[in-house]
Every structure is written in C-alpha cells, then in structure tokens.
Amino acid sequence: MVWAPPRSSCCSQRQGGGQGVWISVTKLGRLVKDMKIKSLEEIYLSSLPIKKSEIIDFFLVASLKDKVTGCCGSVLVHLISTPRGTSIVSAPVPTKLLMMAGIDDCYTSARGYTATLGDFAKATFDAISKTYSSLTPDLWKETVFTKSPYQEFTDHLVKTHTRISVQRTQAPAVATTKFYIRKIN
Structure with missing residues (x-):
C-alpha cells in the first residue's frame, strides 16, 4: 500500500517535515507505518x-470506489472517482449534493436536459x-475479539522505537513581589 501525502500541505510545512514524508x-501511527x-x-x-x-490517509485512497450512474427523467449523471486533491469537478447543484454526502474528489458527467434542476438533483x-x-x-459478521494491537506488538514498539525525552527548563520562582499603591490627590 502506498502512502498519500497529507490533505493540506501547509500543516506539514509548518511542522518542518517535507511533503510526502x-x-x-x-x-498507533508507528504500528500503521510499520504495517503491523x-x-x-x-x-x-x-x-x-x-x-x-495521516493514519486515515494511509488507508483511504479515493472517496469513490467505482463509476456510479444515476438517472431521473431524461437526465443521466455519472460520478467518476478521481485522485485525491482533485476536488469536485461538477456543476453547482451536484457539487452541493456531493459535498453534503462527504465526497471530496469526484468528476461528474451529465447527459440529457440538465436545465431541469429537479431531475438533475x-x-x-x-x-x-x-x-x-x-x-x-x-x-x-461474527466478531472474534483479539488482543489490542498495543498488547500484541508491545515488543516491537519497545525494541524498534526509543522514546525521545524533551527537557524543559523552568524559570526560577520569585520569592517576594511588592505592590505599591500611590494615592492620587
């Protein structure tokens, strides 16, 4: 399985990571990346x-699996999956419906009398x-319960990945603080 880059490139640039890395x-991220x-x-x-x-991006490649066709009256609409990042290529009415359905990347092709918005929608x-x-x-399906991936791959997590500790410096505490109130005449 091939990893897809994150949805927005600005986040990876802000964190200092390169695109596609x-x-x-x-x-959980380490277990997914190591294909456990x-x-x-x-x-x-x-x-x-x-x-x-990135965990979701690793598993999901496209929002539509196949080419899907819908019809009403004389209107025939084809929804065709596209690569990630293409967004929705469509007329305004189907775009709104596709966005409400949660489809991010899709190309539409329509035939018939699409000026009838009711049939088109x-x-x-x-x-x-x-x-x-x-x-x-x-x-x-009948569910067979297994060990949690954290329990199952404990040895792998400990052996291959060491924990990075970050030292924090703390500012010295101020012993006394005096407040002066000045009387205004």
Whole structure:
C-alpha cells in the first residue's frame, strides 16, 4: 500500500517535515507505518483513538470506489472517482449534493436536459445513493475479539522505537513581589 501525502500541505510545512514524508508520533501511527496494522477495521474493532489524519490517509485512497450512474427523467449523471486533491469537478447543484454526502474528489458527467434542476438533483442523489448500502445487525459478521494491537506488538514498539525525552527548563520562582499603591490627590 502506498502512502498519500497529507490533505493540506501547509500543516506539514509548518511542522518542518517535507511533503510526502510521514513521521509517526503516536504508537498507533508507528504500528500503521510499520504495517503491523493492515486495515481501519482492526483499529475500529480495538476501539483505539485515531489522533492523526495521516493514519486515515494511509488507508483511504479515493472517496469513490467505482463509476456510479444515476438517472431521473431524461437526465443521466455519472460520478467518476478521481485522485485525491482533485476536488469536485461538477456543476453547482451536484457539487452541493456531493459535498453534503462527504465526497471530496469526484468528476461528474451529465447527459440529457440538465436545465431541469429537479431531475438533475434527483439523478445526482440517485447516483450518490448507489455508493452506499445499509448494513443491519442481522447481516453483521461474527466478531472474534483479539488482543489490542498495543498488547500484541508491545515488543516491537519497545525494541524498534526509543522514546525521545524533551527537557524543559523552568524559570526560577520569585520569592517576594511588592505592590505599591500611590494615592492620587
């Protein structure tokens, strides 16, 4: 799996890191970077907090998996996945719907009489609704509980990564402070 650069380049520049270089700070980040954890599902099943966006960026490549088509009336809308960072390439109405649906990177292609905004919006909504499905509890897989990744890879974390300590200097405390009040005539 290839790591994608962070969403905004200004954060990595502020921290002094180069673009495309991920320096993991958290234990979970180190386990992900060393490929000890192979999916987001493992993290969610262990109920571990994800504190860095780079962990999500490592696993998610595109917001849409396939080309999806929706239709209403004479309007036919295709949603096509694009590489990260492309953003939404679309007319204003589908752009608003795609942003509300949480799709970040998408290219749209439309045919038919798109001036009818009702049909255009409904066709876009139809395409968006085909990108997900409902998973009810009776369809869930049986969960087999395992050790937390922190417990499972304790030796790896201790052996390969030493903790960096930062010394803090403290200013000497002032013994006495005097306040003078001047009487104004």
